[in-house]
Every structure is written in C-alpha cells, then in structure tokens.
Amino acid sequence: MPTISGTVILTGANSSAGLHAVDHLLKTYPQHTAVFTVRSAANTDVNTNSLRDIIARYPKAKAYIYELDLADLTAVHAFATTISGQITSGSLPAIKSIICNAFYWNLVADPELTVDGYDKTLQVGHIAHVALVLRLLEHFSPDGGRIELLSSISHYRKKSPMTPYLPEIPDNIDLLIHPPADRDKQGRGAQRYAILKLVITTWMYPLNEYLQKDPKFSKITVVAINPGNLGDSRAFRTNVPLSIKIIQKIVIQKIVFKPLMPLIQRFADPTFRTSREAGVDIIELGVAKAEDGERGYYTLLKKDDPDPAVLDKERQRIIWEKSAEWAKINKDNTALKVAFE
Numbered sequence: 001m002p003t004i005s006g007t008v009i010l011t012g013a014n015s016s017a018g019l020h021a022v023d024h025l026l027k028t029y030p031q032h033t034a035v036f037t038v039r040s041a042a043n044t045d046v047n048t049n050s051l052r053d054i055i056a057r058y059p060k061a062k063a064y065i066y067e068l069d070l071a072d073l074t075a076v077h078a079f080a081t082t083i084s085g086q087i088t089s090g091s092l093p094a095i096k097s098i099i100c101n102a103f104y105w106n107l108v109a110d111p112e113l114t115v116d117g118y119d120k121t122l123q124v125g126h127i128a129h130v131a132l133v134l135r136l137l138e139h140f141s142p143d144g145g146r147i148e149l150l151s152s153i154s155h156y157r158k159k160s161p162m163t164p165y166l167p168e169i170p171d172n173i174d175l176l177i178h179p180p181a182d183r184d185k186q187g188r189g190a191q192r193y194a195i196l197k198l199v200i201t202t203w204m205y206p207l208n209e210y211l212q213k214d215p216k217f218s219k220i221t222v223v224a225i226n227p228g229n230l231g232d233s234r235a236f237r238t239n240v241p242l243s244i245k246i247i248q249k250i251v252i253q254k255i256v257f258k259p260l261m262p263l264i265q266r267f268a269d270p271t272f273r274t275s276r277e278a279g280v281d282i283i284e285l286g287v288a289k290a291e292d293g294e295r296g297y298y299t300l301l302k303k304d305d306p307d308p309a310v311l312d313k314e315r316q317r318i319i320w321e322k323s324a325e326w327a328k329i330n331k332d333n334t335a336l337k338v339a340f341e
Helices: 016-028 046-056 073-089 120-139 185-213 242-267 275-288 313-327
Strands: 007-010 033-038 062-067 095-100 145-150 220-226 296-299
Touching (some): 007 073, 016 046, 033 046, 095 120, 120 313, 145 275, 185 220
Parallel strands (some): 033 062, 220 296
C-alpha cells in the first residue's frame, strides 16, 4: 500500500468499470483524496447516483464529485484551473495519479462534432485528457506519481468482430478530428473507437520521453492499460445497434458470464471478464503501483507489447504536436516546457 497520500483524479467515474474503480480506491487506499469527474452531476442521473451510493459506503472518505463535460474544452481548462487553485491553496493535496478513464462512442450515427469542432469520440477519450494532464503536471507530488491512460485490445491493427476496418492513423491527420460519414454506422463507429485507442497509446510514448527529460517531472510515469474485454459493460447498451444490445443482454449476461466465462478465458480470450475486475486493476496499476517507476503498455497488470504502429517515431511526433494543438496547449499554459522548445 502506498504510504504517501495525494489526490487521485478519475474521469468517467460513473462508468461501468469506473464505479468499481471508485469502490476499490475508497476501500483499499483511503489515505488518498479522490476527485471524480462525471459528465452530469444532476440528481436525476442514475449513474452518478450510483457513484454517490458507493461514496456513501465510506463516510470517512475524502471524495468529491465534479461535473465535467469533456466534449467542451472550455470546461476542461476551467476545471484544470479550479483544481490547480485548490492544490495551490492546500484544500487538495498534490496529485498522486490522474486516471483518464472516460470515453465515448456511437455505433448508430454519423460522426458527431463537439462544440470545439472535433470528432466527439476523439475529443472525449483523448483530446480533453491531453488538456487535463498537461495543465496539471506542475501539481503532481515532488515524489512522483502516475498518469494512466485507458487503451484497449482494439488498438491493434487486426480484424475485429465489431468492425471490418482496421484502426489507422491517416496521412491526412485532420481526418482524425473530422472523419467522413459512411453508411456503415456500426463499422465506422467501432473503427473510430479503435483509432481513439491507437492514438492514446501512441501519445503515451512522447509524453513519457518529455517527462523523463525534465528533472521536475522525471518521477511521473505514464502507462496505458488494456483493461480487458468487458462483456458486462454499460457501453454495449449505449449508442449501439439493437443486435449488440440483445447479444449483450441475453447471450453474454445470462449465458456466457456464469457457466462459460472460464472456458472463454482459457480457450478464446484470456482478457474476457467483468467490469469489477477491470476496475480493480485500473486502481492497482494507476494508484497502488504509482511509484514503481514502470512505463509503457499493459494488458491487465502485465507489461505487454503494443501494436508496432505506435512505436513509429514520426507518427508519435505528429500525434504529440496535433494533440497539443487540438487541446489548446502551448508553452504558456503547461509546465512541460521541454515539449514546446
């Protein structure tokens, strides 16, 4: 158990894995102060009410819910300013971990643009987190800490049952933020999600390099985790075709999860599991191991090799530069000056 307390920021805290991550964090690592972000903090939001119920189980917990719409960069930068001020004033301790858990997908519609004019899948899952991380670096504990990005098995350029299209970073990089419409809503929507995870995993590498170049930040490590194939995820009931909803509700939930899961894990997909198991691993890698000095890509809690595409230095450079541009980050609003020299 970590002995140095700090602030742990978790986005998408009311998601399927997020709720279990919250429970594990508050139960197992109560010395930390938790900042949980959700898209809607309204009392009518059933998922945020589930988050409140979990927090209520731990009356001594130092846990706070913040409403944050990651599809609005003005709100993201304002949130970063708020957290910066609270840490500077001492009302929040220095940051120990930032866990970038939130994501968005839509498999039944054309690409959606945010108020900032970017593809919503890419902005919620990546661009907003770029802004958040690079704005808050100076408020990490001097002893170091961890940035955890949520990757996926889908970032590999391999065939998937969800889409016939492989994830690729296009030569025209602006197609990432303005993907074209296509009649195959499911296939292209799932491809946009896979591209998101490819971009996230690629971005991790230059971020680690820049952090190591700056003595002030060299103890901050970045990891990207594939948390597994979560058959019970609420994502399979949101913005997906009816066929996927039926498969998830009837086949997976009622037939597979109980009697067949051990067989699937042994013979087909060793990462197939529940959101509860994923939530535990997210906290273990992002918080419990925050001072282990490790960097890189993980499958569950095991160091792994990412798709070779993410190791291309030129692609890393392009993704780094464009991500900062899209996130409205420059040398004047991040402490990571070495990245903008």
